[in-house]
Amino acid sequence: MNDVTHIAPRDKAEILAQALPYIRKFHGKTMVIKYGGNAMTDPELQADFAEDVVLLKLVGINPVVVHGGGPQIETALNRLGKKGQFIQGMRVTDAETMEVVEWVLAGEVQQDIVGFIHKAGGQAVGLTGRDGGMIRARKLKMVDSKDPSIEHDVGQVGDIVEINTGVLSALLEDNFIPVVSPIGFGDENESYNINADVVASKLAETLKAEKLVLLTNTPGVLDKAGQLLTDLSAREIDALFADGTISGGMLPKISGALDAAKAGVNAVHIIDGRVPHAMLLEILTDQAYGTMIRAR
Ligand SMILES: Nc1ncnc2c1ncn2[C@@H]1O[C@H](COP(=O)(O)OP(=O)(O)O)[C@@H](O)[C@H]1O
Ligand SMILES: CC(=O)N[C@@H](CCC(=O)OP(=O)(O)O)C(=O)O
Numbered sequence: 001m002n003d004v005t006h007i008a009p010r011d012k013a014e015i016l017a018q019a020l021p022y023i024r025k026f027h028g029k030t031m032v033i034k035y036g037g038n039a040m041t042d043p044e045l046q047a048d049f050a051e052d053v054v055l056l057k058l059v060g061i062n063p064v065v066v067h068g069g070g071p072q073i074e075t076a077l078n079r080l081g082k083k084g085q086f087i088q089g090m091r092v093t094d095a096e097t098m099e100v101v102e103w104v105l106a107g108e109v110q111q112d113i114v115g116f117i118h119k120a121g122g123q124a125v126g127l128t129g130r131d132g133g134m135i136r137a138r139k140l141k142m143v144d145s146k147d148p149s150i151e152h153d154v155g156q157v158g159d160i161v162e163i164n165t166g167v168l169s170a171l172l173e174d175n176f177i178p179v180v181s182p183i184g185f186g187d188e189n190e191s192y193n194i195n196a197d198v199v200a201s202k203l204a205e206t207l208k209a210e211k212l213v214l215l216t217n218t219p220g221v222l223d224k225a226g227q228l229l230t231d232l233s234a235r236e237i238d239a240l241f242a243d244g245t246i247s248g249g250m251l252p253k254i255s256g257a258l259d260a261a262k263a264g265v266n267a268v269h270i271i272d273g274r275v276p277h278a279m280l281l282e283i284l285t286d287q288a289y290g291t292m293i294r295a296r
Pocket of ligand 1: 035039068218220221223246
């Protein structure tokens with residue numbers, strides 16, 4: 001596997017030479033990095049991820065981290081004798097599950113990432129969509145993907161109504177690295193569990209981010225034979241949805257990625273977060289990683 005820890009010094013010089021034009025190009029630009037729960041299970045990888053985020057900040061790029069935590073929520077639910085149920089990639093969220101989601105995401109996963117970033121020399125601030133009134137949501141109406149006459153009740157899963165990026169802009173201006181948990185609030189101050197890919201995509205769109213990078217636990221989007229699809233257009237994505245090649249957590253990921261690309265985010269990539277430093281190499285070198293999502 002290609003990663004900077006295993007690259008010879010001569011190649012590191014080559015990487016640096018490649019990085020300079022990208023550093024110039026992206027200076028002052030915002031990038032939304034979605035750190036999936038499946039890609040953050042190894043502490044060494046978490047430390048590498050934090051180093052990459054800090055390095056981006058040091059070279060003048062503004063990373064905004066949105067984290068997931070599906071497997072971590074599942075572990076906590078199991079301890080309570082519960083098992084998660086998913087419909088079309090969304091966790092059915094009853095009141096007790098919502099409590100677990102809030103404490104695992106905001107209390108555990110987010111603070112872990114903030115800690116790793118501090119250890120790597122950066123200044124991170126953890127927040128949920130409640131902070132600064134960032135993510136206003138309502139209950140998601142989930143229509144069955146095969147039969148639109150069927151509606152699924154997924155409980156307190158949120159549909160984003162409005163994003164207010166004021167608090168993020170203030171933090172970025174003061175050189176902090178925001179780390180956002182995908183939790184929204186409703187009109188009655190109720191909490192909503194929102195898929196982290198959906199939050200990352202919507203934030204990228206609203207912040208007019210240069211790039212959206214989604215780190216997950218596969219090499220990218222795979223075809224039916226398990227081969228990596230290096231880039232995908234909207235039409236090709238429709239076909240993959242229709243023939244069932246895309247399922248589970250990949251459904252909201254690709255939908256969100258495509259929405260962000262259509263809304264003008266210049267580059268949207270789904271990459272393998274298990275490869276050390278893949279995010280940095282994707283952003284700052286000529287090397288192409290994972291799957292690039294194109295608006296057309
Ligand atoms: N065509 C596909 N290509 C790659 N992964 C897919 C595909 N269809 C479904 N998946 C599933 O989507 C998962 C990634 O989504 P998810 O579990 O939500 O991860 P994350 O925590 O990174 O958001 C993969 O581990 C894989 O099981
Ligand atoms: C509604 C919904 O499904 N919310 C997700 C939020 C966390 C998430 O998205 O985590 P990953 O990115 O690791 O999958 C959940 O409860 O698992």
